[in-house]
Amino acid sequence: MKNQLVIRGGRRLRGEITVAAAKNSVLPLIACCILSEQEIHIENCPAIADIFSMIDIIRSIGGDAQLQNGTLTVNCKHANPQLVSADLTGTIRSSVFVLGPILARFQYADISYPGGCEIGLRPIDLHIYGLKCLGVKVTEANGRILCDGKNRKGGFVNLDFPSVGATENIMMAGALGSGTTVIRNAAREPEIVDLQNFINFLGGKVSGAGTDVITVQGVQRLGGGVYKPMGDRIAAGTYMAAVACAGGAAYIRGAEPKHMHAVLEKLRRMGCEISEFERGVFITAEGRPRAVHKIETQPFPGFPTDMQPQITAVLSCADGTGCVVENMFESRFKYTAQLCKMGAKILVKDRVAVVKGVKKLSGAHVTAEDLRGGAALCVAALCADGETVIDGVRHIDRGYDAIENVLGALGADVTRV
Numbered sequence: 001m002k003n004q005l006v007i008r009g010g011r012r013l014r015g016e017i018t019v020a021a022a023k024n025s026v027l028p029l030i031a032c033c034i035l036s037e038q039e040i041h042i043e044n045c046p047a048i049a050d051i052f053s054m055i056d057i058i059r060s061i062g063g064d065a066q067l068q069n070g071t072l073t074v075n076c077k078h079a080n081p082q083l084v085s086a087d088l089t090g091t092i093r094s095s096v097f098v099l100g101p102i103l104a105r106f107q108y109a110d111i112s113y114p115g116g117c118e119i120g121l122r123p124i125d126l127h128i129y130g131l132k133c134l135g136v137k138v139t140e141a142n143g144r145i146l147c148d149g150k151n152r153k154g155g156f157v158n159l160d161f162p163s164v165g166a167t168e169n170i171m172m173a174g175a176l177g178s179g180t181t182v183i184r185n186a187a188r189e190p191e192i193v194d195l196q197n198f199i200n201f202l203g204g205k206v207s208g209a210g211t212d213v214i215t216v217q218g219v220q221r222l223g224g225g226v227y228k229p230m231g232d233r234i235a236a237g238t239y240m241a242a243v244a245c246a247g248g249a250a251y252i253r254g255a256e257p258k259h260m261h262a263v264l265e266k267l268r269r270m271g272c273e274i275s276e277f278e279r280g281v282f283i284t285a286e287g288r289p290r291a292v293h294k295i296e297t298q299p300f301p302g303f304p305t306d307m308q309p310q311i312t313a314v315l316s317c318a319d320g321t322g323c324v325v326e327n328m329f330e331s332r333f334k335y336t337a338q339l340c341k342m343g344a345k346i347l348v349k350d351r352v353a354v355v356k357g358v359k360k361l362s363g364a365h366v367t368a369e370d371l372r373g374g375a376a377l378c379v380a381a382l383c384a385d386g387e388t389v390i391d392g393v394r395h396i397d398r399g400y401d402a403i404e405n406v407l408g409a410l411g412a413d414v415t416r417v
């Protein structure tokens with residue numbers, strides 16, 4: 001099926017939208033359901049491709065998962081770890097999250113290396129190292145990871161780098177069974193706090209998330225219930241970048257400002273006025289954005305790498321020159337070639353992009369090659385002269401639930417053909 005977004009730029013945005021639960025929170029939460037034999041309901045779940053891939057993985061191992069009216073119901077009572085399919089785990093990076101929970105519940109796991117990614121190498125050595133620290137015997141051969149967890153117990157894990165995924169995987173691996181797991185130099189992202197809250201809600205014992213030392217006390221079993229995850233700070237940030245580019249005023253509900261301070265600070269310095277509420281922001285952007293001298297991606301609470309492409313799109317039409325440094329992923333500037341097709345003036349050297357703002361971008365035929373890079377093309381198209389046609393929409397659909405409807409609700413002229 002041909003799938004393109006057609007965006008006619010030049011309309012100011014105005015209105016109210018609400019973002020759903022965070023993709024990067026819900027994905028590990030779904031994997032975490034493997035730890036329990038009871039039914040779990042995850043509310044406010046977005047209908048996006050990455051979630052459907054994770055649902056497929058749960059079903060492929062004999063679990064039950066259904067997304068209906070925004071509530072995802074998962075029941076892994078009959079899960080069988082010997083069924084993990086290489087086809088599925090090979091297509092989605094987040095499949096690595098099933099490793100920790102499968103191991104914790106069944107003392108054994110055999111999965112293929114997780115799917116590739118357009119933004120960099122993304123190794124999983126820290127995940128494997130963490131499991132080994134818990135006494136798991138890991139053998140890697142022919143693209144598969146075989147884990148023997150018969151002697152799994154607690155342990156101390158000192159991460160070389162505060163990897164989000166490795167921290168989450170190790171938390172889940174330690175949540176069931178005897179022993180205490182201590183993760184040092186843990187990632188401090190809000191999604192880690194959400195995972196701690198989820199495990200504790202199910203009856204687990206995790207503390208310290210949000211700091212760099214997390215302690216997980218194993219318990220014998222976890223239960224079920226209804227859980228509402230945190231809102232999507234990256235989706236909210238993307239729509240704020242859209243307003244900053246196109247101009248206008250919008251109330252963006254659903255995500256917490258305390259999860260977005262680094263992004264709010266940059267947008268304010270670019271000239272946006274932002275009021276903060278408990279679960280939302282009101283953003284006003286008048287006139288052309290101002291360039292900020294330097295934006296550097298860092299682990300939380302620094303500027304998130306998942307907002308780097310969208311803020312670069314804003315810089316590309318700002319008044320002045322800004323510099324963007326990508327510290328997290330080595331290939332995360334590919335989308336800039338597409339922005340340049342729209343008239344952006346961006347020079348990329350290794351992990352640095354120098355962005356000389358232009359007065360006007362112009363519509364062009366461009367291709368999304370990864371999720372957030374695709375979102376950046378949408379943001380730029382909103383302020384471009386004329387029509388932008390975006391191919392590769394499947395990448396955008398991985399993380400945004402019908403982006404054309406959300407931008408349309410703010411008055412943008414966006415159609416999917």
Ligand code: UD1
Binds near residue numbers: 120126163165304330
């Ligand atoms: C998660 C997010 C992703 C976000 C990233 C950084 C999810 C589903 N995805 O990805 O959207 O961009 O955090 O905020 O939550 N690394 C290693 N070895 C490992 C693991 C990671 O070297 O075993 C490196 C990576 O290559 C990368 C850095 O650590 O350079 C950060 O990766 P990590 O924090 O693990 O990101 P993900 O969990 O993959």
